[in-house]
Amino acid sequence: MNLSYLFSRDDNEWNMSSDIIYMDYQATTPCDKKVFNEMLPFFCKDYGNPNSVHVMGSRGKEVIEFARKKIADFVRADDPKEIIFTSGATESNNLAIQGVARFYRGKGNRIITSVIEHKCVLETFESIGREGFEVIKIPVLKNGIIDLQALENSINDKTILVSIMTVNNEIGTIQPIDRISSICKRNGVLFHTDAAQAVGKIEVDASKVDLMSISGHKIYGPKGIGALYVRSKPRVRLSPIFFGGGQERGMRSGTLPTPLCVGLGKACEIAQAEMSEESKKLTKLKDYFLEKIFSNLSKVYLNGDTEYRIPGCINLSFEGVEGEGIMLGMPNICVSSGSACTSDSLEPSYVLKAISIREDLAHSSLRIGFGRFTTFEEVDYVSSKIIEVVNKLRAMSPLW
Amino acid sequence: MKYSKEVMDRYNSPKNVGSLDDNDRNVGTSVVGAPSCGDVIKLQIKVDDDGKISEAKFKAYGCGAAIASSALMTEWIQGKSLKEATGIKNQEVAEYLSLPPVKAHCSVLAEEAVEKAIKNYWDKNNG
Secondary structure, X not given: OOOHXXXXXXXXXXXXXXXXXXXXXXXXXXXXXXXXXXXXXHHHOOOOOOOOOOXXXXXXHHHHHHHHHHHHHHOOOOOHHHEEEEOOHHHHHHHHHHHHHHHOOOOOOEEXXXXXXXXXXXXXXXXXXXXXXXXXEEOEOOOOOEOHHHHHHHOOOOEEEEEOOOEOOOOOEEOOHHHHHHHHHHHOOXXXXXXXXXXXXXXXXXXXXOEEEEEOOOOOOOOOOEEEEEOOOOOOOOOOOOOOOOOHHHOOOOOXXXXXXXXXXXXXXXXXXXXHHHHHHHHHHHHHHHHHHHXXXXXXXXXXXXXXXXXXXXXXXXXXXXHHHHHHOOOOEEOEOOOHHHOOOOOOOHHHHHOOOOHHHHHOEEEEEOOOOOOHHHHHHHHHHHHHHHHHHHHOOOOO | OOOOHHHHHHHHOOOOEOOOOOOOOOEEEEEEEEHHHOEEEEEEEEEOOOOEEEEEEXXXXXXXXXXXXXXXHHHHHOOOEHHHHXXXXXXXXXXXXXXXXXXXXXXXXXXXXXXXXXXXXXXXXXX
């Protein structure tokens, strides 16, 4: 494998390689160079174990606590100690769901989630369901918003946890967290939200929830780090899923990766400063993109709610053509599709299925993700390319 | 999905895309697959007086493998007798295109398309 390109990049090329256009910001984001630089000293220079009592240890501990504070501020947690570092949103979701379910088992055994959660939530529910918990999955309406009436109806006196994501990773729909929060509060049920796709894109408010999952690599931070907000007043308890040195107040044992923690803190700091401008920029890009697509192609449908969505996540179905077919026609453009052909299971996206779009339109979908480093030129080029490829494929489609 | 050159060549510039007149009694037509499964192939053959396939056309909705399998099938069956055309198996298509196992069903669909187009031709002429 030729890796020489890794060593030939100068600063200007940091977030792009000349011929590739990255539009898959929901899958992951490039690490911001400011984040990367902030992390560097803690690999080889200030490498002390933050648990060590000597001077090297305290240096590590200090920067980790500084990062923890930045994260807490950003998600509006009352106290930095409510932030628990994990390896990413998958672990945060596992810890929140398994941890709460097992700890509060004496109180009840019903746990509730939605049908459009990320796999790491759904699979955790499946797994814990086999331990005797009763799992309820709330349906969503055609716009991808949770059926609040169904949620209300499924809460009984045995219910201990509701876990609903803040923003969906495929269709970008924003859930009414305030309303879900008041339903949970009224019923005395703990509320966890997977906010991996929301943090850094919309305002999130930890005071509305009991637990919140955060990911580093979705917000221009490093991969391999995430956090779980765990409310301390009133105190939410968790049974740990890792056992060891009792780090993170016993909730998550394991030596903290100082550079990654620092990176997550810095990523939150940058997001906090830039979010509102970034959101305006992304909205403009999205409006331009959709206007150009809709005025040049007929029978294209936007999946998910038109209003309650983050601007950087565009999910479109192009009638008459298949998603992987479109992607093949623009090999230098990184997007994703809900088509079965892009999954190993040969099943189309369960999220698109859940919002009841026609099955052929699920196969015809593309998710185009804009982010911090997306330029107008790229959006213009990609929209032209999509129009060209869709027209070409429609000309050879028996369904068109 | 990483495809072979053979697949990409046919995806980028497929031969034999189009339609034949279905009212012509020398034309056999098939449509196989389903939109809900993500693959639909329409394949048409024109049979000359010697019982040979003089022309084959296709249209495909689907991934690169579906498009390439049907395109390759039309290339291979042109000039062949109906019996020879029926003899082309999906494994040969999959092998020629180096299809990954998860895409094998696309070549099965292409074989089915040829069989059904021939059957449609027979039904028109002997039915």
